Amino acid sequence: xxxxxxxxxxxxxxxxELAAEGRTIVGPTVRDGAIVYDEIxxxxxxxxxxxxxxxxxxxxxxxxxxxxxxDFVVGPHSWKRFLHPPQVRLWSARREGQRLAIEEAGHESxxxxxxxxxxxxxxxxxxxxRIFLEGEYVDATYRGNRQDSFLVAVNCGxxxxxxxxxSMGTGPRAGAGYDLAxxxxxxxxxxYFLIEAGSESGRALIDRxxxxxxxxxxLAAASARIEATEASMGRSMxxxxxxxxxxxxxxSAQWDEIAKRCLTCANCTMVCPTCFCTTVEDVTDLTGDHAxxxxxxxxxxxxxxSWIHGGSVRPSASARYRHWMTHKLSSWIDQFGTSGCVGCxxxxxxxxxxxxxxxxxxxxxxxxxxxxxxxxxxQ
Amino acid sequence: MAIRSxxxxxxxxxxxxxxxxxERFRRELHDTFTLELTPxxxxxxxxxxxxxFNMLYAMGVGEAPISISGDPAQTGQLIHTIRSVGAVTxxxxxxxxxxxxxxxxxxxxxxxxxxxxxxxxxxxxxxxxLAPLRPAIYCLLAERHRYGRxxxxxxxxxxxxxxxxxxxxxxxxxxDIEVEVTVDRAxxxxxxxxxxxxxxxxxxxxxxxxxxxxxxxxxxxxxxxARDLIQRGVAEExxxxxxxxxxxxxxxxxxxxxxxxxxxxxxGPVFDFHSIGGLFGVREI
Amino acid sequence: MKAERIESILATHPFFEGLAAExxxxxxxxxxxxxxxxxxxxxHEGEEAQSFYLxxxxxxxxxxxxxxxxxxxxxxxxxGEILGWSWMTPPxxxxxxxxxxxxxxxxxxxxxxxxxxxxADHDLGYELLKRLxxxxxRRLEATRLQLLDIYGHQV
Numbered sequence: 001x002x003x004x005x006x007x008x009x010x011x012x013x014x015x016x017e018l019a020a021e022g023r024t025i026v027g028p029t030v031r032d033g034a035i036v037y038d039e040i041x042x043x044x045x046x047x048x049x050x051x052x053x054x055x056x057x058x059x060x061x062x063x064x065x066x067x068x069x070x071d072f073v074v075g076p077h078s079w080k081r082f083l084h085p086p087q088v089r090l091w092s093a094r095r096e097g098q099r100l101a102i103e104e105a106g107h108e109s110x111x112x113x114x115x116x117x118x119x120x121x122x123x124x125x126x127x128x129x130r131i132f133l134e135g136e137y138v139d140a141t142y143r144g145n146r147q148d149s150f151l152v153a154v155n156c157g158x159x160x161x162x163x164x165x166x167s168m169g170t171g172p173r174a175g176a177g178y179d180l181a182x183x184x185x186x187x188x189x190x191x192y193f194l195i196e197a198g199s200e201s202g203r204a205l206i207d208r209x210x211x212x213x214x215x216x217x218x219l220a221a222a223s224a225r226i227e228a229t230e231a232s233m234g235r236s237m238x239x240x241x242x243x244x245x246x247x248x249x250x251x252s253a254q255w256d257e258i259a260k261r262c263l264t265c266a267n268c269t270m271v272c273p274t275c276f277c278t279t280v281e282d283v284t285d286l287t288g289d290h291a292x293x294x295x296x297x298x299x300x301x302x303x304x305x306s307w308i309h310g311g312s313v314r315p316s317a318s319a320r321y322r323h324w325m326t327h328k329l330s331s332w333i334d335q336f337g338t339s340g341c342v343g344c345x346x347x348x349x350x351x352x353x354x355x356x357x358x359x360x361x362x363x364x365x366x367x368x369x370x371x372x373x374x375x376x377x378x379q
Numbered sequence: 380m381a382i383r384s385x386x387x388x389x390x391x392x393x394x395x396x397x398x399x400x401x402e403r404f405r406r407e408l409h410d411t412f413t414l415e416l417t418p419x420x421x422x423x424x425x426x427x428x429x430x431x432f433n434m435l436y437a438m439g440v441g442e443a444p445i446s447i448s449g450d451p452a453q454t455g456q457l458i459h460t461i462r463s464v465g466a467v468t469x470x471x472x473x474x475x476x477x478x479x480x481x482x483x484x485x486x487x488x489x490x491x492x493x494x495x496x497x498x499x500x501x502x503x504x505x506x507x508x509l510a511p512l513r514p515a516i517y518c519l520l521a522e523r524h525r526y527g528r529x530x531x532x533x534x535x536x537x538x539x540x541x542x543x544x545x546x547x548x549x550x551x552x553x554x555d556i557e558v559e560v561t562v563d564r565a566x567x568x569x570x571x572x573x574x575x576x577x578x579x580x581x582x583x584x585x586x587x588x589x590x591x592x593x594x595x596x597x598x599x600x601x602x603x604x605a606r607d608l609i610q611r612g613v614a615e616e617x618x619x620x621x622x623x624x625x626x627x628x629x630x631x632x633x634x635x636x637x638x639x640x641x642x643x644x645x646x647g648p649v650f651d652f653h654s655i656g657g658l659f660g661v662r663e664i
Numbered sequence: 665m666k667a668e669r670i671e672s673i674l675a676t677h678p679f680f681e682g683l684a685a686e687x688x689x690x691x692x693x694x695x696x697x698x699x700x701x702x703x704x705x706x707x708h709e710g711e712e713a714q715s716f717y718l719x720x721x722x723x724x725x726x727x728x729x730x731x732x733x734x735x736x737x738x739x740x741x742x743x744g745e746i747l748g749w750s751w752m753t754p755p756x757x758x759x760x761x762x763x764x765x766x767x768x769x770x771x772x773x774x775x776x777x778x779x780x781x782x783x784a785d786h787d788l789g790y791e792l793l794k795r796l797x798x799x800x801x802r803r804l805e806a807t808r809l810q811l812l813d814i815y816g817h818q819v
Contacts, residue, residue: 308624
């Protein structure tokens, strides 16, 4: 089956068909001055006509002057919010005398349809799949949310100010893992989507949509838009040998330099679509005979994160930033076979002091190169 | 896209504890106690290897990773020796015979008891660090003929803080294991050694080319012991340590126990020095 | 005890392992064999430090005392180790007590004699100093670790 085209005016049909499958539709929508992911009902809930201006430490919505549905890039939310929710009740316990009974929470998992998943986000989901589904243990909550999900990807038509997916090999074109992929094209005459299926259920859904075969013109227009995005991406990260570079620079003075700016606020870990760390907390009633165990997102930027009797293992901001960045770009490769970074740029945008991970990598490399050159000089 | 079907194995969540019952509570030291556990109604016993740990849940307070310190051959009898250092361990210390608790496990990589066959074996413990090593000692002594010299070097803070004192005396009475105990400080009534555990090393005989070492104790102690052993000619691959970090899940999900690129819960807690030695010199890792 | 016998004992003690034969002979001139019963004081804090002991058998406790805490053993020394270095440097007085924990057999080297030999033969002096320094450094390292009180709650 070749690519199809779907008129903008027919986009509502996609929502209707997904709803008819009994799915909970989640997609981008404007709230509190940002584009967030939430349950939406129709294509009219999309951030039509909005784009997000992003740079280090800055995010602002502005009118685009046209009625594109997906002209923005990514906001503070990511899909982990739904697959690996910020707070989950794991189980509850009841005590009767000396006896104890524990009951699993057994959540009803929605059948999710995610609309507007970007290339970097598809990769982020794949990286969390690896952690929660493909290891020795399977996370029941994640599996419940993920197992029957339907992903509608969107190929990015614009590079955001913090994006660096091209250098990370994750975008702007959606790679594997989607059910449907849309490319939005707006020209003087028409507003339509190139629509491609990536799975059997995607193909089945396309069959129920009012689509037409896409011609050479539409294919070329869609490709041109993605290529333009690729060409206009301002940031990049050189990933070659990055694992070894960071391992070798655990005692670099640069960590202290970063720590002078880093507020250890944990924003980067909250907005990161791959950061997966959690903590657990017990909540009891006044009698102490009923307890609930809750799991919530945690951040390696807190002092509690590494606490063992007597104190925190990483009391300095320098060590905590080093842990985060080294885990993301280096340790992740040892642990899961890929980098933990997908190049979405959220940590750059949402850092209140504008620390730019791509810039820090560049400085780290330069320092290593200088030292290397100095050693060569000595020899 | 929906996920592959092979990822949809067992339905129960690995975060849910099973119920175990305290069979016996025994005070070991002023801040250390031992719980002997049996499976609750309908629960299967735990089969474990020396060096593995369980997550113990104290009702309403929380979970803590606790190494197993009994004899792995005694199935049905699950022993944990615990030092009260925080809310959870203090709550566990209030449990008495018949009380129930939650348990998940066993987790982690074991001591290389099998791989040590044919070698001299040095067991070096500090403080509560003797507890995770005791299952390994049981295994070594159960098949004593498979090993060369076996020595246990144990350091404690003071004579009254020597863990498993009677057992150490019994082991010392055997002809096939050398037991050396030292304390950091003592009154003159103490007839044993005084000095840190590293001072015991020159006193034992072993063949550095054919020796397996298992160390558990405070990180700073393990660091010094490992360096002394390397100086004596023991290969880094033959020096095994049990590491500790904050841990919330024990199954590689929570991220807390990372030690450089390692997860203590799934890659450890037992590591050979070669695989983590580079991290040992790095502060706050 | 015959001089040759002492010399051979010295040669097998780890502290003098590999020492040149002519040096061993010189050191043997200062040596006598000694034994202490369990509980016997070997030396007292403040006394003149007359000897350097090579422990051959048994365990020696280095003790001190503090008003409220009574006696305190700060270290024990066993077979193959050495006891005492106050004989080497002025004012040649012991800073701690030494007590035999069990039966102790040792070689005592006369401190004044050793000092004179070392002054006369700097090669011997340097060799001895290197060996002593290694022991002192090791003890200092161990003491630092001991100071950390690593088994306490706060590590």
